[in-house]
Amino acid sequence: MSLFDILFKRHKNKQGNKKTEEELFEQDEISKQYFTNLKKNKNQLKNLFQDTFDFNIDSIKIADQEACVCYLGTMLDKDALTNKVLNAAKSSSKQSLLMDIEEIRDTYFPTCAFEYADNFHKVVWQVLNGYAVIMVDGQKKALALEIGNKEHRAIMEPSTQTIIRGPKESFVENINTNISLVRRRIKNPRLTFESMIIGRDTKTTVAIGYIGNIMNEDILNEVRNRLKKVDIGGVLDSGNIEEFIKDKSFTPFPLTFNTERPDSICGHILEGKAAIFVDGSPFVLTVPSVLTDFFQSSEDYYQPFLMSSFIRAIRYISFMVALVLPSLYVALSTFHQELMPTQLLVSIQAQREGVPFPAVIEIFIMELTFEVLREAGVRMPRAVGQTVSIVGALVIGQAAVEAGLVSNVLVIVVAFTAIASFVSPIYNFSISTRLLRFILILCAAVYGLYGVLLFLIVMVIHLVSLRSFGVPYLAPIAPFKLEDQGDVFVRLPLWTNRTRPTYLYTKSPIKKEGSGKPSPPMQKGGG
Amino acid sequence: MNPKLVEKLSLWQLAILIFIFEVGSVAVVGVGQEAKQDAWIAIALATGIGIGLIAFYMFLLSKLPGKNLFEILVFCLGKWVGKFIGALYVLYFFYIASRVLRDFCELIITVIFKRTPIETIAITMMLVIVYMLYLGLEVLGRTSEVFIPYVFSFIIFIGLGTLFSGEMEFKNLQPILADGIGPIAKAIFPQLLTFPFGEMIAFMMIIPYLTKFKKAGKVSIAAVAISGLMIIYASVIQITTLGLNMWERSSFPLLSAAREISLLAFIERVDLIIVFIVMYGIIVKVSVFFYGGLKGIEVIINKPYRTLVFPLGMVISYFSIQISDTFAEHIEEGIMVIPMFLHLPFQLFIPALITPILIWKVKKQQRRTDNESV
Structure with missing residues (x-):
């Protein structure tokens, strides 16, 4: 048990709360009882919703019985409500047969989706969900009618995970x-x-x-x-x-x-x-x-497999670049100059000549600047977008070099790192490298390449110890599964991929039978 | 949680661990100097003996499936004597762990950080190992799975690199068997036999925790054979590239050989690759010994080892500095004293002594259960 668990133990949930709709409002001290008396129900609802301007209770008469429709006016389409409920009620008011709630539904609202609410919690729940609830005097149940919701955002193209070939739909809020x-x-x-x-x-x-x-x-x-x-x-x-x-x-x-x-x-x-x-x-x-999921895009399966495999390799490489490139710069320029080819070393040192900071400080300044720019770029209003990019590119990039604060090579390093970190198809995986990058830079500043290697080993140890719902996070690399390798670092043609991932222990591990390898039609008669 | 989803060490992981354990440090330090240019023959013969040794260890383990070395000792020699010998083994494992750690610290100090205090290297290394062992044996196995492609391909790369750089002189391997079999025998016994092959005794603490114990014998023999080939490969690189004279004097011959690599006027000074191989090799080796010692303590005091990982880890890193004043002293102890007075008794004599007792006791136990069942 970790320290964190001990510290936060008191917050742990004591009741094993599987919530059904009936128990929903128990902790809110709302009574559960639904009365047969219409007035009591009305009062109960009024007390609950109190001053909300959009809560309406309209009194109507259905089949000569006192009734009311309650709904949240902002949650449903009022025209549809008028058409479906109020008109039906009006047409029924001439009749004088006593009907119970089921008969009312059958007669007057035969085309509406509906639900009965036999306790008060359900009534409240349906009102909150945008149903119109009809309560009739003397009945044990209320009738909740689905009227049709207000509009939602339409299905559009994905904004964070765009692809070139493949379906262009994306999920919405509903x-x-x-x-x-x-x-x-x-x-x-x-x-x-x-x-x-x-x-x-x-x-x-x-x-x-x-x-x-x-x-x-x-x-x-x-x-x-x-x-x-x-x-x-x-x-x-x-x-x-x-x-x-x-x-x-x-x-x-x-x-x-x-x-x-x-x-x-x-x-x-x-x-x-x-x-x-x-x-x-x-x-x-x-x-x-698992980790490898975050290097896969659905487009990999829509493009030719050779290309997809190449692109996957690019993703893994750029993950490593985004992680270690700045720290390699620090380690090589501070500790291990002899590891660089001589020409490169000379040109780097010549550029660094006028720079007043050690490499660590230099790279921290630029990395932090970039993080600030990135955050500003995400949050700023669209209208001022131009300003930030101009200021970022010109003022901070070029001017910093010309003023002699940082070296040219360093700007290249930071820029390439930044671009590489955007390659991962899943945004919240790419941001995980941001944090690790800073720790790596610190390790490189203290111990050079030894520090970088040490931290990478610690990172791998951490990765292999992780589990996601019991499945090892680094599966199928560690523990190694040969059957799954067709879809990890490379993507083999789809017809070779016969099994589902073994690390998921699925009930039907075989996806398809036979190889299904495509081939040209056999020529008859030879020749 | 479903037991199916909780994994122990797999056979593949065991093979990888054995490989890195054998190759990691030996390939770099260089062994078999007594045999001169015939070192590769000596290593080949030693590998054969090493296979026999691991088969012998597997035989002991198979007598009492699921029991590790310490439990076997207690079973054979009784509670008190068994625990006493076990305690000696614990000390032995910890001592070897700190020796191995010292090897690495010296490498770093001589090659990369000439002015850094050696203690900081020992402590940082040990912290990583402590973290790994705290998370468990499973994590050690899986981490090795992640790194094995790199370790393997880097060693191969060094050979190809020196070959294509035109630095290899196969004449350096001649004359073969110039002084007869004598130097080879001297190299094998006791040096090559005990280091690296005899050190496999530490795996007697790990093999019982395999998922498929039955196949462990074949797998570990194959792993030892492959690592033997790899060590031969490394020593051939060293001898052909450096020449006999340089090879014998160099502390880290593979590193010196790798420095000769120069390809495309860009791939040169690949020291880092060597340091990485050794670093991971050392981590595995120290972890295996350290784990063996910790498991031994677990048997002796009957408590889970996790609470002891950190304090004992720090003790090992302290001892790795204290065991000898200079690197020369450290190496001399390693050649003159350790094989004779530590390796041989613990790797060969004690296991050989308990073998008859073990066979006899197991038979007796079987007879008793047979009688009871009748």
Whole structure:
């Protein structure tokens, strides 16, 4: 047990809270009882929603019975509400038959999606979800009608993970739309989505998606258990969930994969992983994920395999470059001048002649400057974007060299490092190198190349000790699995890839039979 | 958690560990100087004997599956004598660990950091090893899996590099067997036999924790054979590139050989590659010995070893400095004293002594269980 666990033990959740809709509001001290008396129900609701301007209770008469429609005006389409509910109510007011709630639904709202709410919590829940709830005097149940939500952001091209060839859709904030994007691609009755509600205050819907006859049962149970244990105030993005379900918090490496590309998620689900959808977030998580996932883009599978393999090699190389290039510069120029080819050494030293700082300070200044520029570039309003790039490129890059603060080579090193760090297809993996880079520079400043090697070994030790939902993070490299190597450093042609990743222990490890190697048609008669 | 998802050391990992353990430090330090230009023959013969040795260790382990060396000692010699001999083994393992660590520190001090205090190197190295062993044997195995391609290909690269740089003189290997078999025998016994092959005794603490124990024998024999080939390869590079005279005088002959590499007017001074090979080799070697000692303590005092990793690690790094005043003294002890008075008893005599006792006791136990079952 680590120190962290001991310190934060008291925060651990005591109740094993699997939340069903009925128990949702228990901790908010809302009574659960639904009265048969309409007035009491009305008062209860009014007390709960109090001053909210968009909460409406409209009194109506249905089949000569006192009734009311309650809804949040901002959550649903008011025109549709008028058409569906109020008109129906009006037409029914002439009749004088006493009907119970089921008959009312059958007669007046036969085309609406509906749900019955037999307790007060459900009523509140449906109102919050944008349903119109009809409460009729003297009935034990309320009728919740789905009216149709307000518009969402339309499905657009992905903004963070763009590709050249392949599907251009991306996930949006609405969880139902997201799930439909996956369903449309995988037509399989075993594709299952389990939903649960997480967040004391936000009551966010979270869904686990997996294919029942592929996904390993133990890993799936682990995913379920971890999600059930999440005890958090508000869930605003899948990133909030991610922090709770990680195997280890103290690591710069992401232990869950996230993407906004439906095709990528489908690929992961088909391999035997579970996807975690969070309402309100266009980023969907998949678990368990391994290090090599972060070097793969879904486009790898849409382009010719030779090209994809080459590009993968480029990604691994640029990961190493982004990690060690600045520290190599420090180590070589401070400790091991003799390791550089003489010509290069001479030209570097000539440039460094006027620089007043040691190499470490020099590189720290420039790396920090770059980090500031990068952060400014992400957050600034679009209108002032030009200014930052001009100031960054001209003032800091060129002027710093001309003023003799840093050397030209160093600017090249920092610039190449920066570009290399953007190569990883998944953003939150590429940012993990940022932190490690600074530690490496420090190690290089203290111990030269020995320090760099030492830290890289420590990093690998840390990596192999990591697990993502029980699966070793460095699988299939360590522990080494020969069967999986066709899709790690290189991507072999798809027809050679017959098995799902063995480290996931799937229920059906064989993807397809036979080789299916394409070949030209046999010529008849020879010649 | 599902036991299926919790992995122990696999056969592949064992093979890699043995390979790095054997090759890592030996390839660089250079062995078999007594045999002069016939060192490679001596190493080849020693490899054969080494295979016999590991087969013998495997035979001992197979008598009591799942038990490590210390548990076998306790089983054979009784609680008190067994634990006493076990304690001696613990000291032996720790002493060898600190010797190996010292080798590396000297390399760094002579090659890279001429003015850095040697203690800082020992401590930083040991911190890495402590971190690794704290995380467990599994992590040691997997880390080696990550680094094996580099270690392997770098050694191959040095040979090709010196060859293409035109530095190799195969005449340096002649004359073969100029002084007969005498020098070769002298080189094998006791030096080559005990270092690196006899040191495999430390693996008697690791092999019992394999997932597939039954195949461990074949795998470890294959691994020893391949590492023997690799050591021959390295020593041929050293002798052909440096010539006999330089080779005998150099402290780190492979490093001196690698400095001769000059390709494309760009790939030169590849010291770093050598330092990396040695560094990882040393980490594995110290870890294996250190782990062996820790497991021994675990058997003796009956407590998990994790709490002891850090303090004992620091003790080892302290001793690695204190065991000898100078590098020359360190090397002399390594050649004159250690093989005779430490390696031979612990690697050969004690295991040989307990073999008859072990066979007899196992038989007795079997007979008893047979009787009970009848």
